[in-house]
Amino acid sequence: MKVGLIGGTGEEGMGLAYRFAKAGHACIIGSRSIEKAQAAVAELREKDASLDIAGAENAVAAEAADIVVITTPYSAQAATLPPLAGACAGKIVVSTVVPMSFEGGKAALVPVAESSAAQQAQALLPRSTVVAAFQNLSAKKLLKGAPLDADVIVCADDGDAKARVSELAAQIAGVRAVDGGPLACSQFVESITVLLVYINRNYKTQAGVRVAGI
Numbered sequence: 001m002k003v004g005l006i007g008g009t010g011e012e013g014m015g016l017a018y019r020f021a022k023a024g025h026a027c028i029i030g031s032r033s034i035e036k037a038q039a040a041v042a043e044l045r046e047k048d049a050s051l052d053i054a055g056a057e058n059a060v061a062a063e064a065a066d067i068v069v070i071t072t073p074y075s076a077q078a079a080t081l082p083p084l085a086g087a088c089a090g091k092i093v094v095s096t097v098v099p100m101s102f103e104g105g106k107a108a109l110v111p112v113a114e115s116s117a118a119q120q121a122q123a124l125l126p127r128s129t130v131v132a133a134f135q136n137l138s139a140k141k142l143l144k145g146a147p148l149d150a151d152v153i154v155c156a157d158d159g160d161a162k163a164r165v166s167e168l169a170a171q172i173a174g175v176r177a178v179d180g181g182p183l184a185c186s187q188f189v190e191s192i193t194v195l196l197v198y199i200n201r202n203y204k205t206q207a208g209v210r211v212a213g214i
């Protein structure tokens with residue numbers, strides 16, 4: 001499968017590209033700048049030269065991909081996604097985005113009119129099927145390459161799309177996919193990441209989530 005990462009040059013996009021490529025998928029790191037995309041590819045190839053990873057401008061990455069993953073900051077989403085609507089039409093689009101601010105060193109959830117960043121993405125990409133996932137996975141841990149110890153909570157309104165993204169998540173070593181219900185539940189998953197920021201500070205770690213009892 002070809003996975004295209006919009007804004008894939010940041011830590012989260014590179015970390016996911018690294019893990020998806022290790023699982024055997026072809027990844028295209030998207031960027032506003034082809035040079036920056038290629039630099040990100042070179043960095044990942046230094047970790048493992050055999051990975052199937054290419055760099056491209058965001059629109060080219062979205063066009064070439066079977067599944068598109070949004071890894072831009074929330075503040076960039078409203079401007080970034082509309083020009084990609086055609087390239088993303090008919091495709092699964094995964095939102096990893098957490099609407100979060102860090103004013104004065106304090107992490108806080110940014111209010112979203114559509115309730116969550118993932119629901120906003122769905123409104124901006126009406127011909128795509130948006131699935132929310134990966135918001136609680138630490139980019140630093142993804143980039144390290146060691147097996148993770150974390151659940152990925154997957155929220156979507158379309159059962160087939162949810163199943164495909166759950167399968168993709170479970171291909172990351174140490175990750176279990178958990179069905180988090182409809183896309184409307186993505187607001188709760190996004191907010192957990194704000195909590196994790198404080199937990200990480202207190203315990204000097206990169207914590208993830210595990211759902212007990214299932």
Ligand SMILES: NC(=O)c1ccc[n+]([C@@H]2O[C@H](COP(=O)([O-])OP(=O)(O)OC[C@H]3O[C@@H](n4cnc5c(N)ncnc54)[C@H](OP(=O)(O)O)[C@@H]3O)[C@@H](O)[C@H]2O)c1
Pocket residue numbers: 006007008009010011012013030031032033036037070071072073074075076080096097098099100134135136137138139140193
């Ligand atoms: N970091 C984490 O541990 C983590 C964990 C879970 C979820 N997430 C979510 O994953 C997403 C990416 O996180 P990150 O830490 O990788 O973010 P980031 O480094 O701040 O940004 C990722 C990429 O987005 C592009 N970008 C930045 N500003 C932009 C703008 N104004 N317009 C268009 N593109 C822009 C940049 O790519 P180009 O300059 O190459 O275009 C940048 O490299 C965020 O939504 C975050 O909430 C992050």
